[in-house]
Amino acid sequence: MIRDARVLRADFVPKEIVHRDPEATQLSNALEPITRDEPAETAFLFGPSGTGKTCLAKCMLERLRREVINIEHQYVNCWQNYTRFRTIYRILEGIGQTLDVHRQSTPKDELLERLRQYDGPPYVVILDEVDQLEDMNVLYDLYTLSNISMVLIANREEELFARIDERLASRLMNSTRIQFDKYGxxxxxxxxxxxxxxxxxxxxxxxxxxxxxxxxxxxxxxxxxxxxxxxxxxxxxxxxxxxxxxxxxxxxxxxxxxVQQRTVETLTPHQQQLYEIITENGSIPPGALYERYCEQVEEPKTKRTIRNYLSKLCQYNLIVADGENRGRTYRPIS
DNA sequence: ATTCCACGGGAAAGCATGGACC
DNA sequence: GGTCCATGCTTTCCCGTGGAAT
CATH class of the missing domain: 1.10.8.60 (Helicase, Ruva Protein; domain 3)
Incomplete structure (x- = not known):
């Protein structure tokens, strides 16, 4: 029955992408300067999940690597690597520069400094789920590195740019933005x-x-x-x-x-408990939620921490917060 | 008008980690 | 081995803001 299980995996990258020709052309144009040993244009891929953004990005880079002999690339999922440190760390990893990077020998921006000193073949970095970054300023830092090109993937353009500050946004004016729509x-x-x-x-x-x-x-x-x-x-x-x-x-x-289950598993026990309470109740105001939480848990965290957790659950698309301030309720995503 | 509750930014404290030094 | 220390990350504390209830 199953001859090759790999191709049934969600993260399998096919050689040929079906039904994404215009998008592929746009991305290819953005990356094209690399073939002349010039930095590529920053490319944004926007669109809902499951529309082929990640797949296309990986596929195109693979192809580029076959055509241009010399090119480095690295895929970074910002969902898992959402801090400045981890993002840059992963990028360094892509060029094998992390071996002797340790906490102690890493004063503030040694990591970025190393990237800046990178002097190899053109380096393209795919930052997936870039809207999950806690600090968008990393993008600015990365943007200033002329030897590194970026492909940035996110769901919604407006939401992402709302979090990017002025100076970076204006520099990104001439970037390529590619919109992906749901498949028919x-x-x-x-x-x-x-x-x-x-x-x-x-x-x-x-x-x-x-x-x-x-x-x-x-x-x-x-x-x-x-x-x-x-x-x-x-x-x-x-x-x-x-x-x-x-x-x-x-x-x-x-x-x-x-998909949801996998996300839930990445949460801490306390966060899972909150999620459980919310799914059980369907919809619950913050006060009652915190009360229930305190009842069910050995050593409850502070209210402030719970607010942090809740906003994280929102970001992960596990729950939604309806209403502002006093009238707010939380409910599971339908 | 005042109180109440919740939100969320920022500073500071606390915790875990892993090299440096003895 | 044991202690010290810088760092990243989490949690807590403090506080200004703002809408809703009194």
Whole structure:
């Protein structure tokens, strides 16, 4: 049934990107100066999740690396590396400069200094989920490094630029901004088909079934591929050589929940407790929430800390805060 | 008008980590 | 080994702001 499990993974980067030609061309144009040994234009990729931003960025850089012999690149997920230090650390890692960087020998900006002294082949950095950075000033620092080019990925342009300060924003005026829209059903089917061809046995699944998956995924390729993967794994467990209708039906809620579940697991126990209280109640005002939390937890943190947690949960799209100040309530994301 | 509650920025304290030095 | 120390990160404390309830 499953011939190549890798292509069913969400983070698999195909050689050819399906249905993103205009976007690919724009990105390619932004990166093109590199082939002349000049710094690339800063490129922004905006769009909802599962629209191929990360995939396209990785794919294009891979291609560029094949064409231009000499180029370094590094992918940094700012969700996991949201502090200034970690972001820069990861970037240094991409050029193997971290080995002897240790806390003690790292006065303030030794890290950035090292990047500045970098003197190798053109270096392109992909900063994914860049809106998760706690301090956008890193972008300014990175921008001032002429030997490093950036591809920045985020969901919403306005929200990101609202957090970028004036001087950086004005310098980014001439950057390339590429908008990604949700996939249509046909496009999703084509994406799924490509994975099926490479990853599954022939006849494992038919066109109508792919359409059904595509519909359920509502324009999100990551979800679509997740459904396909779960259904295929189910079929494999059942020793079936075809994916059944039932397997798909079962896989749909799983795939949606999976993304959220993974996020929840990255939270601390206290944060998870808060999230649990909120999901159990559906909607709850801050006062009651804090009370419940104190009841359920051995050594409760301060209210202020809980506010920090809550805003983190909001950022992670696990909960929403309705209303301002006094009238605020928290509820789980639907 | 006053009190109450919550928000969120900033400073400071606390905690864990891992090299330096003995 | 043991102690010291700089650093990054988390948590707490302090406080100004602002809307809602009294």
């Amino acid at each position: 059903t046909d496009e999703l089917v084509a994406i799924l088909q490509a994975r099926v061809d490479r990853g599954l046995a022939a006849d494992a699944i038919d066109h109508a079934q792919l359409e059904r998956i595509a519909d359920a995924a509502a324009g999100d390729a990551r979800v679509a591929i997740g459904i396909l993967r779960n259904a295929a794994q189910q079929a494999e467990r059942d020793n079936a050589d075809q994916i059944t209708h039932g397997a798909i039906t079962d896989a749909i809620p799983d795939a949606r929940a999976e």
